Amino acid sequence: MVHRLIGTTLALATTAVLATAEEQQNALTIEDFKLEAILSSLLILIVVIWYSGSSANGTKAKEWVASHIVFLEQQFAVVGNKAEKTTLVKDGPADYFLYVTDDAMCNLATGGSRSDLVGWVFALVLSLFGYADKPADKLVMDVTLDKEMDKAFVFAILPKDTAQSTRDGRFDLKTFTRLADSPKLPSNLVVYTEAQKLADQILSTKVSELISNSPDFKSLIITSQPDYEQEKYQGDQELKFHLTGDLSNRKEMVELACLLPDVLGDLQLAADTKSKLKKNREELEKKAAKLLADERAEELARKKADAKKAEADRVKSLSPAEQRKWEEKERAREIKKSQKKRTKRS
Incomplete structure (x- = not known):
């Protein structure tokens, strides 16, 4: 009887010891939350980068507007959205638009890739191999000219290193333009036009001076044709221009955008130029x-x-x-x- 009691006691003690050991083994420690801690830290870092980058983009865009607003208000009847009492229109964390209206409608996009760290690194790596532009703040101006303007042609000033690929990727440039002489422009730029005389007329104005003096200038495309091939050719559309460059407080790019409508409106095309276009x-x-x-x-x-x-x-x-x-x-x-x-x- 005593032996049975001792055996039962020993069995119960052994079971208790094993249960205690199992509980100790299953007890959670800080090491068990290492993965969660890493993921949470990454999430917080991404949110911080996104917010700080987005704020920096907004600051950059507002600084640009502040440096040019006086000149823009002198050139256009309306600057910004008066109905909503705002100058800049935000379109995502990296893009801002400024609308101006008068004879033309202009939209201006500013911003960099500060809020997208992965995209920034990816673009930087691609730029090292020549597959993309180096990440930077960019200025894009799209202007559609007065509907009553009777001009219709295709003309472009492009960076020499990417000119051929840009031309091959656009229906209007590939179909209508040929390489032209451009002695009034820096050697790193090339001109594509429908007629040499057309290029000479445009570049004989202050346009060539502003481009030559602007380190921010990237490209200018003036066109009355679509940039992609349509199923059915529909002829000329409204004349418009697409102007791109780096974002800075310099005045040349804004002056160029404001000058171009007047230059294009005053163009008097020669008879042989009109014949070539036709x-x-x-x-x-x-x-x-x-x-x-x-x-x-x-x-x-x-x-x-x-x-x-x-x-x-x-x-x-x-x-x-x-x-x-x-x-x-x-x-x-x-x-x-x-x-x-x-x-x-x-």
Whole structure:
């Protein structure tokens, strides 16, 4: 009896010891939260970078507007959104738009990639191999000119190192322009135009001076054609220009954007230049007309084939007597058709 009691006591003690050891083994420590701590820290870091980057972008954009607002208000009747009583319109953490209206509608995008650390690093790596521009604050001005302006042409000033790829990637530049002489511009820029005289007229104004004196200038594209090939050629659209550069407090880029509408409006194209522009469009219209005629011919041939097949299927469903009657009718129609052809020849 005593032995049984001792054995039972020892068993219970052993079970208690094992349970205590298991509890100690399963007790949570700070080491168990290492992964959660790392992920939480990364999340906090991302939020901090996003917020600080977004705030820095806003500050940069506001500084740019403050340095140019007086000049812009002298040039345009309306600067900013008067209805909402705001000058800048935020479009995401890195983009801000400034709308000005008068003879033209201009939208201006500013901002960098400070709020997107991963994107910034990725773009920086690609830029080292020439596949992307180095991350930087950029200025983009898009201006659509007065609808009553009767000018229609394509013209571009592009960086020499990326000019060919830019031209090949745009329908308007690839289709209408050729490389032109540009002695009034820095050697790192090239000009594409529909006519040399057109380039000479534009660059004989203050445009070439502002571009030459602006370290911020990147590119200028003036076009009345879409940048992508449409399913059906629709001719010239409203003349507009796309001006890009680095963001800074220098005045040349803003002056250039304000000068261009006047320069383009005052252009007096020579007769041979107009003839060249007209020829370029007539060639494209002929190609579009031929393409349309080919498409119509294909559609007509397809409809005839479908009708012939449907008739053959119908005849198969007829009785033998009805099929013989149909064949006789077809032979008579073919004979009559051949007789008409002989009559026309004679």
